[in-house]
Amino acid sequence: MIPQRYAQVLFSLLLSGMMSAIVSGIVTLRTSPIDLTLPGIWFSSWLSSWLIAFPAVLVVAPITRRLVAKWTKPDGS
Template identity: 50%
Template sequence: MLPARYAPVLFGFILSGLMSLLVSAISTLRAVGPEADFLALWGGAWLAAWLIAFPVVLLVAPLTRRFVQYFVSEPGLD
């Protein structure tokens, strides 16, 4: 088990992996269609996308949290 302080990094790792997996699958399928080498092309696209997505998620997440808090009221102030 990891200490709780690693939760934001683990969350970003998993979220960026899943989102880049889905987006790269859709993009690769639209670009090449269901070809015989689709899985190999998709795998390469996914790894490249994940290498970019993970650090971006870590950098953008704090800004996004602040942005969301601007639009959401504090509990009990509704």
């Protein structure tokens, strides 16, 4: 098990991995021929996207949380 103090980093790792996989998959399907090279093209695209997405999520998520907290109010207020 991973210690709880790493939960946010693990969340960011998984979220960025899944989101970049979905987006790169859609883009790859739209721009590449559907043949035996497609999985390799997608994997390369996904890996380079994830290398950008993971640090971006680490930076952007706290900013987004603060904005959401500022723009919303607790239930029952």
